[in-house]
Amino acid sequence: xxxxxxxxxIQPRTAVRESVKTLxxxxxxxxxxxxxxxxxxxTVVYRVQAWCPVPEGTEGxxxxxxxxxxxxxxxxxxxxxxxHFHQKRNRTEYYTTVDGEGALILMDEARRTWMEPMAAGTLxxxxxxxxxxxxxxxxxxxxxxxxxxxxAGHDYEAIRQSGFSARLLSVNGxxxxxxxxx
Ligand code: PA5
Ligand code: NI
Numbered sequence: 001x002x003x004x005x006x007x008x009x010i011q012p013r014t015a016v017r018e019s020v021k022t023l024x025x026x027x028x029x030x031x032x033x034x035x036x037x038x039x040x041x042x043t044v045v046y047r048v049q050a051w052c053p054v055p056e057g058t059e060g061x062x063x064x065x066x067x068x069x070x071x072x073x074x075x076x077x078x079x080x081x082x083x084h085f086h087q088k089r090n091r092t093e094y095y096t097t098v099d100g101e102g103a104l105i106l107m108d109e110a111r112r113t114w115m116e117p118m119a120a121g122t123l124x125x126x127x128x129x130x131x132x133x134x135x136x137x138x139x140x141x142x143x144x145x146x147x148x149x150x151x152a153g154h155d156y157e158a159i160r161q162s163g164f165s166a167r168l169l170s171v172n173g174x175x176x177x178x179x180x181x182x
Contacts, residue, residue: 001051008066008098008143009049016049021082023074028160029082031167032075044070045079054150061150068143069102069136076169080105083133083164087153093126094147101138103168103175107131113166115177118142131159135168137175 002011010016024041027033046069054061072079083105086093095104097118104124107113108131116124118134126132136142166179 003145005098008068008145010051010064010066013049016051018050019048020044021046021048026082029080029163030074030077032077035075039074043072045072046070046081052150056150057153058150063148063150065146065148066098066143067134067146068141069100069134070141071100071136071139073170076171078102078135078137078168078170078175080135080168081133082156083131083159085109085129085131085155085158086148087155088149088151090128091149091152092128093132093149093152095124095126095132095134096145097122098143098145100136100140100142102134102136102142102144103177105133105135105164105166105168105177107164107166111162111165111180113164113177113179115168118144131164133159133164137168137170 023043030036048067050065052063097120099120102118103115104118105115109129166177169176169178
């Protein structure tokens, strides 16, 4: 396998799982539903590549993935990933930024939310029992690489139901975490 470190992409593409998330699939995560209705639902928000060399659920294995989040916003809310807890809550993860600018938004099970700025080279450890999503606050695609345990699993339901307790918004041109942060 090869990493194209300029783009953060994994090759060959035939050996990885690829998925694309559009505004249509992400409707529930944005605050301003009216603004969302005025946008093309086919707009791509992010793409994910995952290299899964062992079967999903294998204890002791590791997965490697790339996420590319497009620049954009829904009203004042930056384009972002869906966000999830790991199904096995004690499983952790690394993210590292290849290119672009953004934020890693983290929320613990007590719903305390905080953020870490992302820029080329930043390295982030996501602790156990902490939900995570990334937002693109810049003008170019935000490219990040992740490594996580093959038995972590993704729990999207908790976020679909209750979201994060704070949102990353552009307020008077400044990146602001708005809501009940921690
Ligand atoms: O495993 C991870 O945490 C990442 O690879 C994410 O799955 C990726 O960034 C996409 O986000 P989400 O899974 O919340 O849609
Ligand atoms: Ni994860």
